[in-house]
Amino acid sequence: MKHNKGAFLSNISPFYPIAVLLLIVLFALSLQLGTYFLSPVEIWQVFQDPSNPHYFTLIEYRLPRAILAVLIGGALALSGALIQSIVRNPLASPDILGINNAAGLVAVLCLIFFPGIAFYWIPILAFVAGIVAFVVLWVVCGFHFRPIKMAIIGVALSALWAAISHYVMLANPLDINSAMLWLTGSLWGRSWSYVNVVLPWLLLLLPCAFFFCRDLDTLSLGEQKSASLGVPINNIQIIVLLIAVALATTAVAICGPIAFLGLVAPHLARHLIGGRHRHLLPASLLLGAILLLISDILARIIAPPIEIPAGVLTAILGAPYFFYLLMRTK
Amino acid sequence: MPKFSHWLIPTVALFGLLWVSLFVYYPIDISATDTLSAFFGTDDELLHITILDLRLPRSLVAIVMGANLAVAGALLQTLTRNPLASPSLLSVNAGASLGMVTATAIAPAFFSGYSIAFIASLGGGLSWLLVMLISGGWQASQNNHRIILAGIAVSLFCAAVTKLVIIIAEDQAINILNWLAGGISHIRWIDWWVILPFFVLNMIFCGIFANQLNLLNLSDDAAQSLGINLLKVRWITNIVALLIIGASVSVAGPVAFIGLLIPHLARYMIGYDLRNVLPMSMLLGGCLMLIADIIARAVTFPNEIPAGAILALIGAPIFVLFARRRR
Helix, strand or coil, X not given: CCCHHHCCCCCCCCHHHHHHHHHHHHHHHHHHCCCXXXXXXXXHHHHHCCCCCCHHHHHHHHHHHHHHHHHHHHHHHHHHHHHHHHHCCCCCCCCCCCHHHHHHHHHHHHHHHCCCCCCCHHHHHHHHHHHHHHHHHHHHCCCXXXXXXXXXXXXXXXXXXXXXXXXXXXXXXXCHHHHXXXXXXXXXXXXXXXXXXXXXXXXXXXXXXXXXXXXXXXXXXXXXXXXXXXXXXXHHHHHHHHHXXXXXXXXXXXXXXXXXXXXHHHHHHHHHHCCCHHHHHHHHHHHHHHHHHHHHHHHHHCCCCCCCCHHHHHHHHXXXXXXXXXXXXX | CCCHHXXXXXXXXXXHHHHHHCCCCCCCCCCHHHHHHHHCCCCCHHHHHHHHHHHXXXXXXXXXXXXXXXXXXXXHHHHHCCCCCXXXXXXXXXXXXXXXXXXXXXXXXXXXXXXXXXXXXXXXHHHHHHHXXXXXXXXXXXXXXXXXXXXXXXHHHHHHHHHHHHHHHCCCCHHHHXXXXXXXXXXXXXXXXXXXXXXXXXXXXXXXXXXHHXXXXXXXXXXXXXXXXXXXXXXXXXXXXXXXXXXXXXXHCCCCCXXXXXXXHHHHHHCCCHXXXXXXXXXXXXXXXXXXXXXXXXXXXCCCCCHXXXXXXXXXXXXXXXXXXXX
């Protein structure tokens, strides 16, 4: 596990202002762009005046969507960072290990077989599915995690969950939008009710994740060393994994399995500011939010009246980075 | 030479399944004996058309593409010396669908029939090349798992681009899911004539090269010292594998896991000699595709779902099993 010595920026101070600024600019852009363009002045006017004709589009449609992009992107990236630290495997991430697809499967099952279910149950059920998927992976791997082997079994299990949800969807046709949504991940048509579901979870989980920064730093020295330094490894690993799975599955329950984000953002963060978790975790969070905002904006403006699922774009942007990682991994 | 019964059982099974597949789980109810009589002349116009023009091409294409994909899997496993190699896991399927979708989006009138099969092969070839570059697969047999991971990543990438192209270019998004799952419900005689030449190519290739491919399973040095032109054999094998996969994908969409599963089954039944494994793979691949197609009609009868979804459901647990068994 690399520490600051491998970092691209030897001094981390410029990272946060730049990242936050970028996030704000992208957030504003996300409000402006869409079927029709709104200038910053118009947006200000709309906020002042609820009778404005654009009020509905902006407040009920674009604003929750932009907020969700930030929340979901951050949650996925943070989850990826935690999982990579725990299993000490650069190829690990919630999507490669099959957690995303398992959560997606449960969401699809709920939507098809229990359409009346209250919406706030879906993140909880998805969380249970994510935990089960991880336990299955752990058992199939033979109770330990060697990088390439774990990745390949994770991918195989991921294919299994995807095949089942694909089958369920084909056998019980949904309308095509929700089907594509659950195959690729998208922020299309997400309203405030989704924000209300996801926000409490994230407010609960974020402090928990940051609480373990020091222990995660110690853990990256290796299990034996950290045990001798007095860190209760097993407890920490299990709790942090639960947090990571909860973050990823909440995200998936809201907008479907978004590919590669949980893998790429933490790597980028590690590359930019090094491996100290006090900086790595917030940096992953910011980068995840930025990447998903970019994907969502691109999804809207590539072919205007048509919406492209954001998951398609994260895959197109993220896969080449995975190629690069794979070429480098010994 | 293995026992006669080893060949007899799959052959009988194949013909039995072909017959069964012509009458079970179709909305129009035709009895088993009536099905046979359609072949030997009948006055019933409806019977004649239903069996010979609608159902027979579908079943025949199922057999031929199952055989093609199974042989392609066996060839890729030989080339990479990797037991997990198969058209779907090494991204050839995904690349072929991407090539095909892009071509039809750009010039739908120009590409049809044979040319679309070649475009699909080209797409499959490009993605295959990318996988080789990423995994450093030139030095075969090293890093077995990496080539699979690279293949899956390239597959995901190609699948994402495919969806992008379809969403931008096509109007009827409703068909995407069905086509991407890979099914043969729309097959008519014209598709049969597209895929047949590739099947013949497949047979000829297997007849001529099976012996040399056996030597490819040894180490490179051993094969070379036995007088094999490694480069030539590898090139020809690659091209044939890509062509037969491309033809299958262009006719029925990316059907997964036949190429992974069947060669293993064939080896288990009949040993490692490719002169036996390749024909056995053809027989078993045809059987599996027919079975998958029948199940695909059965599960939501009288509707149907793509056979590829059934195969993915059967194949994914087996992929997990294989992945686990490797150290």
